[in-house]
Each structure stands twice: as structure tokens, then as C-alpha cells.
Ligand SMILES: Nc1ncnc2c1ncn2[C@@H]1O[C@H](COP(=O)(O)OP(=O)(O)O)[C@@H](O)[C@H]1O
Ligand SMILES: O=C(O)C1=C[C@@H](OP(=O)(O)O)[C@@H](O)[C@H](O)C1
């Protein structure tokens with residue numbers, strides 16, 4: 803009996819799942835890049851658990867990110883974030899979406915590099931701004947000129963995000979298209995490491 807035809811989408815999913823193996827896939831990048839929403843779709847496609855470090859931080863602290871920043875400041879938030887990330891990365895495979903500052907913190911970055919395959923969702927300022935200015939849940943953008951603040955963060959952080967294992971351009975296309983591009987990047991990375 804002949805095999806049923808395998809759809810292109812199924813084979814991309816299967817190939818990405820095989821390429822990931824038991825590693826975690828960790829999404830990094832600036833606020834608004836789509837880490838939380840695209841990460842969730844990628845996990846569904848791969849059939850592995852999804853965790854978002856911000857949601858996990860809010861769960862363990864029983865406070866919102868905004869409340870944490872207001873009560874304890876950014877430094878304490880980063881220390882908590884580092885501890886939560888270390889724990890989330892212990893098991894695998896998982897898709898882990900990080901908060902935008904996680905990969906910038908040296909301790910957290912070390913956990914991420916050790917904990918799996920990192921992928922930078924890279925976007926330009928206008929794409930990010932269009933997305934983040936619709937909500938006021940991001941304490942770092944509560945400034946007089948939040949678009950300028952976002953641009954300053956881009957300038958400071960992009961060289962660090964560039965240390966991620968993989969990069970995918972986050973643009974104005976559907977989240978499902980972005981999720982497919984992430985899967986494709988995972989497959990391509992595996993092919994390249996097999997050749998070298
Ligand atoms: N590819 C996309 N197309 C349109 N809107 C998007 C896309 N990716 C994310 N968004 C929207 O942009 C906002 C920020 O996305 P989110 O996933 O929270 O980003 P991050 O976690 O990187 O800050 C959300 O409202 C989300 O629905
Ligand atoms: O860039 C940052 O430093 C932050 C990004 C946020 O997550 P998202 O990138 O998911 O918005 C959240 O962790 C916190 O507001 C700080």
C-alpha cells in the first residue's frame with residue numbers, strides 16, 4: 803500500500819521538530835517583536851509545551867510586570883527574571899518566549915545560551931512602535947517620548963540580540979507566517995550544522 807501524501811506544512815513541522823530534538827527554542831528580541839504571540843504558535847506547531855517568562859514571573863510573584871517594576875525596580879525584576887529563566891530552561895523541549903530585556907542581562911543570557919537554541923525576532927522601529935503603542939503594559943515605555951525610548955533601546959540592545967543563534971525578520975505579515983519562518987530557520991540551522 804502506498805503512503806498517504808504528506809502536506810508541505812506537516813513536513814515543515816516534522817522537520818523542525820526533529821531538528822529541535824530535546825532542546826528548548828528561546829525567542830528573544832525587543833518589545834513588540836511578537837515573541838509571546840508567535841512563540842505560542844510555534845509551540846503548537848511543534849507539539850511542545852509553551853512558556854512565556856513574563857507570564858511565569860507574574861504567576862510566581864502574583865504581581866503584574868508593571869506592579870513589579872513599580873514596587874521593586876528594574877534591577878530586582880532582572881534578578882527574578884534570571885531565576886525564573888534558569889528554572890524554565892531546565893526541562894526540554896519547550897518553546898520559551900522571553901521578555902525583551904531577558905537576553906540583555908548577562909546572567910540570563912548565559913542561561914539561555916546553555917539552555918537551547920535562541921532565535922532573535924528582529925523588527926524595525928515602525929513595526930515595533932505600531933504594536934506596542936496600543937497597550938500600556940510595558941513599564942519601560944512610560945516615558946515622555948516612548949518612541950524615542952524604543953529607538954534608544956534598539957540601539958543599545960540590537961548588538962546583543964545579534965548573539966542569538968538564529969535571526970528571523972519580524973514584519974507585517976500574519977503571525978502564522980512568522981511562525982512558519984521560525985520553523986524554517988530551525989530546519990535550516992540543523993542542515994548547516996550537519997554540513998559543517
Ligand atoms: N506578525 C504580527 N502581525 C500583526 N500583529 C502582531 C504580529 N506579531 C505580534 N503582533 C501583535 O503585536 C503585539 C505585540 O506582540 P507580542 O507577541 O506581545 O510581542 P512581544 O512578546 O515580543 O513583546 C500584540 O498585540 C500582538 O498581537
Ligand atoms: O524589554 C524589556 O525590558 C521588557 C519587555 C517586556 O516583555 P515583552 O518584550 O514581551 O514586551 C517585559 O518583560 C518588561 O516590560 C520589560
Ligand SMILES: [Mg+2]
Pocket residue numbers: 837838839856899900901
Ligand atoms: Mg511578550
